[in-house]
Amino acid sequence: MNDRRDIKVVVNGRHIFESVEPRLLLSDFLRQTLGLTGTHVGCEHGVCGACTILFDGHATRSCLMFAVQAHGHAIETIEGLAESGAIHELQQAFMKHHALQCGFCTPGMLVVAYDLLKFSPMLSSHAIREGMSAALCRCTGYWNILKAVEEVANLPERRAAADERPPEIGARPI
Amino acid sequence: MTTAQFVGQSLRRKEDARLTSGQGRYIADIRLPNMAHVAFARSPFAHARIRKIDVAKAQALPGVVAVYFAQDLAGDLEPLRGILTTPPLAWRSHVQHAINIPEQPLLARDTVRYVGEAYALVIAENRYVAEDAVELIEPDFEPLAVLAEPSQALAPDAVLIHPDLKTNVVGAFRLSKGVDHADLPSSLRRIRRRFENHRFLASPIECRGVVAEYDGRNNSISIWSATQVVHWVRAEVAKQLKLPEAQVRCIAPDVGGGFGVKGRVYSEEIILPFLARKLRRPMSWIEDRQEHLLNSTHARDDVHEAEIVFDDDGKIVSLKDDLVFDAGAYAPSGIACLANVSTHICGPYRVPNFAFSATAVATNKAPNAPYRGTGRPEGSFVIERLLDLMAHELAVDPVDIRLRNMIGPQEMPFRPGLPYRDGVPIVYDSGDYPRSLRLAINALGGLSEFRSRQQQAWRAGRYLGLGIVSYVEGTGVGPFEGATIRIDSSGGIVVATGACSSGQGHETVFAQVAADEWKVEPSDVTVLISDTAVIANGFGTLASRSAVVSSSAIRKASAVLRQKVLEVGAHLLECDVGDVELRDGGVAVKGIPHVVSLKEIALAAHPGSKRRPPGVSGGLEVTEYFEPPTVTWAYGTHAAVVEVVADTGEIRIEKYVVAHDAGVLLNPMIASGQIMGGVCQGIGGCLLEKVVYDAEGQNLTGSFMDYLIPVAAQMPPIEIIHTETPSPLNELGVKGLGEGGVVGPPGVIANGVCDALRHLGLEVNRSFIDQAKIIAAFAQADAKERAR
Numbered sequence: 001m002n003d004r005r006d007i008k009v010v011v012n013g014r015h016i017f018e019s020v021e022p023r024l025l026l027s028d029f030l031r032q033t034l035g036l037t038g039t040h041v042g043c044e045h046g047v048c049g050a051c052t053i054l055f056d057g058h059a060t061r062s063c064l065m066f067a068v069q070a071h072g073h074a075i076e077t078i079e080g081l082a083e084s085g086a087i088h089e090l091q092q093a094f095m096k097h098h099a100l101q102c103g104f105c106t107p108g109m110l111v112v113a114y115d116l117l118k119f120s121p122m123l124s125s126h127a128i129r130e131g132m133s134a135a136l137c138r139c140t141g142y143w144n145i146l147k148a149v150e151e152v153a154n155l156p157e158r159r160a161a162a163d164e165r166p167p168e169i170g171a172r173p174i
Numbered sequence: 175m176t177t178a179q180f181v182g183q184s185l186r187r188k189e190d191a192r193l194t195s196g197q198g199r200y201i202a203d204i205r206l207p208n209m210a211h212v213a214f215a216r217s218p219f220a221h222a223r224i225r226k227i228d229v230a231k232a233q234a235l236p237g238v239v240a241v242y243f244a245q246d247l248a249g250d251l252e253p254l255r256g257i258l259t260t261p262p263l264a265w266r267s268h269v270q271h272a273i274n275i276p277e278q279p280l281l282a283r284d285t286v287r288y289v290g291e292a293y294a295l296v297i298a299e300n301r302y303v304a305e306d307a308v309e310l311i312e313p314d315f316e317p318l319a320v321l322a323e324p325s326q327a328l329a330p331d332a333v334l335i336h337p338d339l340k341t342n343v344v345g346a347f348r349l350s351k352g353v354d355h356a357d358l359p360s361s362l363r364r365i366r367r368r369f370e371n372h373r374f375l376a377s378p379i380e381c382r383g384v385v386a387e388y389d390g391r392n393n394s395i396s397i398w399s400a401t402q403v404v405h406w407v408r409a410e411v412a413k414q415l416k417l418p419e420a421q422v423r424c425i426a427p428d429v430g431g432g433f434g435v436k437g438r439v440y441s442e443e444i445i446l447p448f449l450a451r452k453l454r455r456p457m458s459w460i461e462d463r464q465e466h467l468l469n470s471t472h473a474r475d476d477v478h479e480a481e482i483v484f485d486d487d488g489k490i491v492s493l494k495d496d497l498v499f500d501a502g503a504y505a506p507s508g509i510a511c512l513a514n515v516s517t518h519i520c521g522p523y524r525v526p527n528f529a530f531s532a533t534a535v536a537t538n539k540a541p542n543a544p545y546r547g548t549g550r551p552e553g554s555f556v557i558e559r560l561l562d563l564m565a566h567e568l569a570v571d572p573v574d575i576r577l578r579n580m581i582g583p584q585e586m587p588f589r590p591g592l593p594y595r596d597g598v599p600i601v602y603d604s605g606d607y608p609r610s611l612r613l614a615i616n617a618l619g620g621l622s623e624f625r626s627r628q629q630q631a632w633r634a635g636r637y638l639g640l641g642i643v644s645y646v647e648g649t650g651v652g653p654f655e656g657a658t659i660r661i662d663s664s665g666g667i668v669v670a671t672g673a674c675s676s677g678q679g680h681e682t683v684f685a686q687v688a689a690d691e692w693k694v695e696p697s698d699v700t701v702l703i704s705d706t707a708v709i710a711n712g713f714g715t716l717a718s719r720s721a722v723v724s725s726s727a728i729r730k731a732s733a734v735l736r737q738k739v740l741e742v743g744a745h746l747l748e749c750d751v752g753d754v755e756l757r758d759g760g761v762a763v764k765g766i767p768h769v770v771s772l773k774e775i776a777l778a779a780h781p782g783s784k785r786r787p788p789g790v791s792g793g794l795e796v797t798e799y800f801e802p803p804t805v806t807w808a809y810g811t812h813a814a815v816v817e818v819v820a821d822t823g824e825i826r827i828e829k830y831v832v833a834h835d836a837g838v839l840l841n842p843m844i845a846s847g848q849i850m851g852g853v854c855q856g857i858g859g860c861l862l863e864k865v866v867y868d869a870e871g872q873n874l875t876g877s878f879m880d881y882l883i884p885v886a887a888q889m890p891p892i893e894i895i896h897t898e899t900p901s902p903l904n905e906l907g908v909k910g911l912g913e914g915g916v917v918g919p920p921g922v923i924a925n926g927v928c929d930a931l932r933h934l935g936l937e938v939n940r941s942f943i944d945q946a947k948i949i950a951a952f953a954q955a956d957a958k959e960r961a962r
Contacts, residue, residue: 023302037203038196040430042379043463047878050379078196091194095186098843101851102677103193104200104380104430133885136878138379138431139677140847141854141915142886 007071011036012080020067027051029067030077038078038107042136049135052108052115053077059115059134078107087114089155093148101139108135113149123153180686180696181906184843187682188696189428189675198428201383201400206456209385210239212446213304213459215294215311216469217286220322220538220871221335222315224284227294232310237303239453241311243294244283251414251448253277254441254506261513264597271347271509276336276536278504280441286315287335287503288540289873290468292441297449297457320871324477324498324535335503335536344501345509345534349516351591352527355494358483362491365563366481371552371920372942373475373500373865376545376855377883378676380430381461382440382470386447388454394421395447400429402437402674403714408706410439411447419706422447426704432676433546433855435470437716438506464876471507472865473545474941475500476515476552482560483527488568488575492527495519495556500542501534507543509534513595514549514648520590521557522607522646522809523579528592538871546855547916548717550647555941558643558921562928563937572642572925573611573621580607580644587902594648598804602646604899605809605835611644613833613895614813624815632933637818638828641926643918645812648805649836649910650722650903657727658709659688659735661794663780665759665773667692669728670702672712673720678848678912680720683840687725687906691732693756694772709797718808718910721840723800726904731798739772739794742779745787746770806901808909810834812853812918814890816926820952823945825861825927827890832918834894837901837909845911846894852915853892858884859916860923864942 004019011034018033027044030036030053039062042048046064053062054076081087087110093099100106109132116123116131123131128149137145152158192198229241255277261269282293294311298304321327321335327342335342385398395415401407404424412422429436442459450457461470476499483492499512512532520528565575581588583606594600615621624640631638658670669688673680680703685696692699702708713723736756743761744751747770754761760769778785781792815828832849839845862882866874875881900907924938927948936951 021302028301031203032205035205036196037199040200040380041202042381042430043878045463045877045879048379048463048883082195094194095190098187098847100190100193100677101679101847102378102380102431103189103198103428104378106193106198107196110194129887133887136379136883136885138377138433138855138883139851141850141852141892142889143850143892144847146886 005068007068009070010074012076012083022066022068024067025063026065026067026070027062030062036077036079040104040107042104047136049112050105050108052111052135054111054115059112078110081111081114089152090114090148093151097144097148097151099140099145099148105135105137109137109145116149117153117158125150128153178690180689181840182838182842183686184841185682185686185696187679188685189679189681193428200380200428200430201385201398202460204385204398204427204458206385206387209456209458210297210299210453211301211304211458212449213296213301213308214292215308215313216465217282217289217291217293219286219315219317220289220320221318222286223318224282224286224293225314225316228312229294231312232296232307235303235307235310237299238307239297239299241294241296241307244279244281247280247448251280251444253279254439261509261595262597265593265595268593268597269347269349273345273509274339274341275344275505275508276339278441278506280445288538289871290465290540291503295445297453321537322867322869322871324500324537327535327537335538342536343533344505344536345512346532347509347512348531349592350529352492355481355483355492355529358492358527362483362485363567364481364483365560365567367560367563367939369478369480369556369559370940371474371476371555372940373472374859374863375470375472375865376433376435377466377881378431378433378435381463381466382436383460384442384446385456385458386450387456388451390454392421393417394423395451397422397424397443397447398427399424399443400436401426401443402429402432402676402716403439404674404704404706405672405712406714407439407443411444414444415447415451424706426674429674429676434544434548434716436676437714438543463878467876467881468873469540471543472502472540473542474552475542478556480556480560482564484564488564488570488578490523490525490579493520493525493557494529497532499532499534500537500539502537502539502541504541505534506541510544510595511549515553517592517594517600517648518550518646519553519557521554522581522644523557524581525590539867544716546852547913550645550913550917551856551920554643554645554917555920555924559924559939562925566932571621572640572929573615576611576642576644577608580611582608594804596652596804602807603901603903605807606899607644607809610809610811610833610835610897613897614811614831617831617833617893617895618813618815618829635820637820637930639816639818639926639928639930640813641816641922641924641929642811642813643921643925645810645917647718647808647914647917649718649808650802650806651717651719652802653713654799654801655713655720655723655727656709656711656797656799657724657731658795658797659728659731661739661772661776663776665771665776667694667699668702669699670708671724671727672709672714673724674704674715676715678715678720679841679844683721683844684724684728686840687728688732691729694759698759711799718912722806722904722908722910723802725840725906725908727798727800729905730800731796734798735794735796738790739775741787741790742775743770746774746778746785803903806837806903806909808836808911808914810914812922814922814926816923816930818927818930818948823948825923825943827857830890830892832892832894832915833897834911834914835897835899836911836914838898838907839896840908842896845896848912849894849915850892852913853919854884854889856916856919857923860920860941860943
């Protein structure tokens, strides 16, 4: 088990060089090697979505990847998105609509929502509901999460931006 | 004396800034220097004798610190004997009972009794190596006969899961009032049915976990645990490690959901501190999802043989229920679930005669213990299905049958004549039950409107049904919760209480309560919870209790401290204490604008200060305990329009309404969130979630691919209507509401489906709705039609 690989990853804009075991999960790499514990682990088999991160800009389950697969790629976690202000509107809407209780699923939910709105700016309520079904929440019963995401989707500045570019639809490189 | 300014406001939560930015700190986020990682070897057999465990290979793996099995703990640690397993004396003296709770070994020694039970553990430098080593442990099991169902365990020749108990019955009791069923006139109508509540579980998105650290300087232990009951963990660890409680501290960090499954002491919470002390290293164990689904406590899982006796007017004369509860291999919370069924099954209805028996039976399944609702949904399912069957027999509307039997507001307070779980005779303290039923039906568009829509839909080949459940909910149970209130030298108000939040927003709501008490802003209040170091005695957050008992303790302690603050303030203002009041973050003379701030008062009252009035002791700190006389009764009605799709058996909930009364609401936004989340869990529990064991006692639902938690797209529209009838049992008028949301869904959905399919004569008497049965009922009706 002492076989290690050197990897280069950009995490939240920082260039990281690390030597890791090939079997180290990306979620554990982020949480334990880098101390970015905002990414949570709820099932470790890709269902719950608490570990969702952006991998080259796309929402991805970090528990279903190895750290070595991130070599040469860019990752953003909840910490990076919060610090850069990218999810500011979503955070505010989550607080306003009581879209979290225990908060354990929340980082994953925010990343899923950010990804959903980024790639499909013109979203119907139905599409938001389907899109947000990518992650499990056990506390809220979901409606407050949907309300929060819908409010951000309908912000005037988002609407204006959406009018300017066509929705991106297509295969995602995962 | 206080006027509410912040209580009742939907203030945003203090917790949310950290939790929406990845700054929460959960159990798996805690890393201590030199921390070792623990993984457990868990039984693949439901029932087997352990002949031998060979750990040589595991021990030899590089990175392994040690391997332990039961013999390594023997002599130092005792089995778990739950402290809640013995009901209070007042209950025992009222109720005929035989309680026989087995001890639960921390690690199985000679016998494993369910799939997932731990029989060995590995300590290693990291989790990966620990799990590798678990795979290298070579146990030699001799499989024993498996008792997969209570019926097998009750057979006269059944093997004994706990031979020392000489029976597989781990608890039984009966209680009754009024006339025996057999002595009731034969002219009365009777409906007898079997009802089943299936096994499912809380499964919060964060699993459990424990971190422990030993400090040799003062022989003390710190435990971090994803728990709802830090003081209980402290007590058990202190007892097991033979330490004074002062040398044991338990902290619950941010906890990622609890719902009861984290509301008791588990073996890992004893083992980890023991290992940390023994090996002089911090220890971490983080449960994975498979462990959680196999090994953390499951819930519900009972069978009722119930009979209701009623007259031609649809009035209930008597209810009889004989319940068998599948306790699993151990019964860590004793008969708590069964006692709750007995106290909630009569609901908000007049039931003049009542006979109840409960039998908890050990089987080779994971232990069964309280999960949100705890007996309330199970009992409600029975009476609410029976009410709909009565309505059907008498050809009256289910709404009408409920109104004929419901306790009216003029009958409050109402005494059903039965003891609560705390042994105190039940008194429904306040409320207007029929109003909640009417509000719920109106929110669905009104009864006659629905019935005509239902007729139209039938003619068009669509099957709509109305499902209703009305319920009462004992909340805010004792024996106590405490609060320490302190005003520090900065003038800030510190509130410490024994509650442990796992998402309820305690830091926010308790700040609201305290802000009203002290005429300050909630931002001036610091709330300390979930830590045995902040208050000497605590009980914890479970059973819909913290809003009632912690808030009342905060109010009680504030009242005592307020007197001292007014005295010091009056002294500084050079006037009589009767002339001053709390105002604008300080003390002022009534009618005069000048305010002496709490900071000035705190400095004047500080030990060593010469500015205190004569005879007043130094410091501003008071601890008081609120000991409620008994529970306060929240109530409500859930109602939904349900559609059954003929071809697929799919159940669609068009709209789900909750009319709920939990007395005065501290923060309506948070209250609604609790109800919404509960309804979601309840609906998931009926339509998606089921723990499945096969005949060999194998758990077939060990991942989220098999055990299905609802997602956003599966939630129906839910409307919540709050009414607020204050409780007379506490000054704030608060009742608890954490569990109400899960009580309704089983009965609402089953009643709705039956109402939609009346023409097929289908009865749904199991809480997990089997779509295959619905399809079969349609097919059978089609076949009959064709034969004609």
